Amino acid sequence: MAQLLQHLINGLAAGTIYALVALGYTMVYGVLKLINFAHGDVMMVGVYMGYATAFAIGREARGSFLGIAAVFAVAMLGCALFGFLIERFAYRPLREKPRLTALITAIGISFALSYGFQLDIGFLPGASPRAFPEIIEPTEWLIIGDRDVVVWNWQVISFLIAVGLMVGLQYLVFGTRFGRAMRAVSWDHRVAALMGIPTDRVIALTFMLSSGLAAGAGLLYAIKDTSVSPLMGLYVGLKAFVAAVIGGIGHVPGAVVGALVLGLVEEFVVGYAASTWRDAVAFGFLILVLLVKPGGLFGRVAAEKV
Amino acid sequence: MQSPALPVPEAPSLVPPALRGILPLLIAIPTLALFHWSLTGSDFATYLLSVVGVNIILAVSLNIVNGMTGQFSIGHAGFMAVGAYIAGYTSLQLKEVALSFLPVSASDQVLFMLALLVGGVAAALCGFLVGLPSLRLRGDYLAIVTLGFGEIIRVFVQNTDAFGRALGLSGIPQYSSPGMVFFWVFLVVLAARRLAGSSHGRSLWAIREDEVAAEAMGVDTTGYKVRAFVFSSFFAGIAGGLFAHFVPIINPGSFTFVRSMEIVVMVVLGGLGSTTGAVVAAIFLTLLPEGMRSLFGALGTEGSLAQRVDQIRMPIYGLLLVVLMLSRPQGLFGTKELWDVLPRWLPRKRRGLA
Numbered sequence: 237m238a239q240l241l242q243h244l245i246n247g248l249a250a251g252t253i254y255a256l257v258a259l260g261y262t263m264v265y266g267v268l269k270l271i272n273f274a275h276g277d278v279m280m281v282g283v284y285m286g287y288a289t290a291f292a293i294g295r296e297a298r299g300s301f302l303g304i305a306a307v308f309a310v311a312m313l314g315c316a317l318f319g320f321l322i323e324r325f326a327y328r329p330l331r332e333k334p335r336l337t338a339l340i341t342a343i344g345i346s347f348a349l350s351y352g353f354q355l356d357i358g359f360l361p362g363a364s365p366r367a368f369p370e371i372i373e374p375t376e377w378l379i380i381g382d383r384d385v386v387v388w389n390w391q392v393i394s395f396l397i398a399v400g401l402m403v404g405l406q407y408l409v410f411g412t413r414f415g416r417a418m419r420a421v422s423w424d425h426r427v428a429a430l431m432g433i434p435t436d437r438v439i440a441l442t443f444m445l446s447s448g449l450a451a452g453a454g455l456l457y458a459i460k461d462t463s464v465s466p467l468m469g470l471y472v473g474l475k476a477f478v479a480a481v482i483g484g485i486g487h488v489p490g491a492v493v494g495a496l497v498l499g500l501v502e503e504f505v506v507g508y509a510a511s512t513w514r515d516a517v518a519f520g521f522l523i524l525v526l527l528v529k530p531g532g533l534f535g536r537v538a539a540e541k542v
Numbered sequence: 543m544q545s546p547a548l549p550v551p552e553a554p555s556l557v558p559p560a561l562r563g564i565l566p567l568l569i570a571i572p573t574l575a576l577f578h579w580s581l582t583g584s585d586f587a588t589y590l591l592s593v594v595g596v597n598i599i600l601a602v603s604l605n606i607v608n609g610m611t612g613q614f615s616i617g618h619a620g621f622m623a624v625g626a627y628i629a630g631y632t633s634l635q636l637k638e639v640a641l642s643f644l645p646v647s648a649s650d651q652v653l654f655m656l657a658l659l660v661g662g663v664a665a666a667l668c669g670f671l672v673g674l675p676s677l678r679l680r681g682d683y684l685a686i687v688t689l690g691f692g693e694i695i696r697v698f699v700q701n702t703d704a705f706g707r708a709l710g711l712s713g714i715p716q717y718s719s720p721g722m723v724f725f726w727v728f729l730v731v732l733a734a735r736r737l738a739g740s741s742h743g744r745s746l747w748a749i750r751e752d753e754v755a756a757e758a759m760g761v762d763t764t765g766y767k768v769r770a771f772v773f774s775s776f777f778a779g780i781a782g783g784l785f786a787h788f789v790p791i792i793n794p795g796s797f798t799f800v801r802s803m804e805i806v807v808m809v810v811l812g813g814l815g816s817t818t819g820a821v822v823a824a825i826f827l828t829l830l831p832e833g834m835r836s837l838f839g840a841l842g843t844e845g846s847l848a849q850r851v852d853q854i855r856m857p858i859y860g861l862l863l864v865v866l867m868l869s870r871p872q873g874l875f876g877t878k879e880l881w882d883v884l885p886r887w888l889p890r891k892r893r894g895l896a
Contacts, residue, residue: 330868333871344859344866346860347803347863478690512697522690527674
């Protein structure tokens with residue numbers, strides 16, 4: 237029983253992080269109908285920005301509230317800018333081209349980033365994983381019984397940050413003018429443009445938003461894993477993508493539910509079955525969901541109109 | 543990738559009709575023989591040629607799914623792994639077996655062929671399984687499913703004792719020769735070209751151009767997509783089987799996402815839908831790193847640079863995809879074949895002179 241509870245907590249903690257990344261996939265898919273394959277790698281770049289900041293501000297400042305805020309702010313803003321650049325120079329020129337073109341571009345960017353960062357030329361960090369500075373000192377926040385169930389402080393903090401960001405996002409999408417514009421673009425970007433919505437700006441802002449969220453999620457993941465490596469984006473990104481598809485891609489609450497489900501499934505398989513199968517779980521689950529309910533849990537399969 | 547008129551590839555018409563059926567054989571057999579004889583001796587040339595051949599098979603077979611059918615598979619290395627492991631395992635089991643009515647070397651080759659076919663069929667079976675979700679999935683979802691399949695295969699192999707887990711299989715008899723590899727290169731190119739011109743192939747082109755329209759015209763899109771997958775993965779499995787029989791050891795590290803991406807880059811560079819484009823790009827992208835490595839090696843001083851080639855190659859492939867999509871999304875040849883591009887220069891020049 238205690239073991240079950242522990243797995244539940246770990247699964248939820250992992251799930252909230254996946255959820256933040258999955259939201260990025262879902263938002264971009266919503267406005268552009270593009271699977272932003274490079275999303276995970278943009279996240280990785282953001283984590284390295286946070287890593288550099290944490291070192292720049294020094295060991296003492298790192299642990300303080302302001303220090304943590306600075307690390308998150310630099311990573312999220314830097315990453316938003318990076319996402320904007322990618323959208324502006326790689327995706328925007330291809331917007332009216334067939335969708336496959338944009339997908340190949342996204343795969344290319346993903347590949348260039350995750351393997352480019354493995355070089356050790358100039359500022360690039362090299363292939364080996366690095367220890368991520370402990371900007372949040374890990375302490376046990378709650379202990380039940382004789383260490384049967386342990387809840388770590390970073391689990392609580394990352395859960396709170398993740399939930400806070402999600403609530404903020406929900407408000408942004410459904411409660412503001414910008415959110416309305418975003419939903420209009422997602423409905424039909426040509427008609428939205430005719431109605432006077434600056435579609436280019438909305439799409440660019442959506443990209444910045446999703447990249448910023450990804451950077452935040454990436455930092456939480458790095459804190460959890462206490463390491464950062466160029467390939468982390470590929471794996472976290474793919475799992476988050478799987479989560480978004482499970483929830484029904486393009487559906488904001490769906491992405492969150494999908495991510496929590498995936499986090500739990502992964503944790504339970506690792507905990508009760510075999511830990512070496514971890515990387516196969518997400519994909520097996522994905523294929524299963526797509527076969528049974530191809531639109532995801534909440535999505536609808538819309539007939540393609542001509 | 544849409545184009546205004548549907549480019550339906552035709553067989554080259556220079557050849558008299560009576561010869562057309564057997565012409566590929568007439569060209570291929572002497573060439574293969576020449577290859578086989580000229581290469582006994584140099585280990586490196588043998589190895590390099592085999593690698594080139596295997597990459598050609600992979601690129602041409604992937605082109606059937608990614609080019610002709612317009613789907614986007616990024617898990618081709620997974621099928622290659624299935625073929626490599628199954629064929630390698632079969633060969634290992636049959637190592638002591640010899641067919642008594644044949645001389646030893648011939649018996650080996652027969653068993654090798656058998657192992658290859660077993661590997662190919664196993665990969666085709668996996669292709670069928672992966673193709674099935676395409677019943678309901680459009681391009682980008684399918685891409686992820688193929689990627690996931692590749693990862694699942696890798697994890698499966700890493701957890702299976704019979705396949706040597708992370709250490710891989712070693713001691714597979716080295717039956718392969720460039721002659722054998724290029725025999726299969728010839729088969730896959732022939733099959734792909736024949737497919738492209740057949741009514742089956744036209745259905746694939748139709749799916750590529752517009753799936754909804756194709757379905758409206760009565761094309762059984764699901765059936766054709768699944769068959770394209772089966773066909774393509776069969777040859778990927780063969781390529782894997784060949785690979786397993788000339789490298790000293792196969793391990794899960796040889797069949798990662800990186801390998802799949804390499805093949806995708808070859809197909810995209812050659813032109814999605816161009817068989818000869820895939821061949822040319824496969825040769826180019828296999829020899830280029832080798833060439834650069836020996837160039838840097840010859841320059842001497844920067845020893846590390848020669849070793850770096852493999853590292854630098856990957857980000858460059860990624861950038862290459864981006865640059866290609868932005869500047870020339872149809873790749874080198876588009877859907878045209880080499881002979882559609884080359885001879886046109888000649889007649890024009892002649893006309894100009896006359």
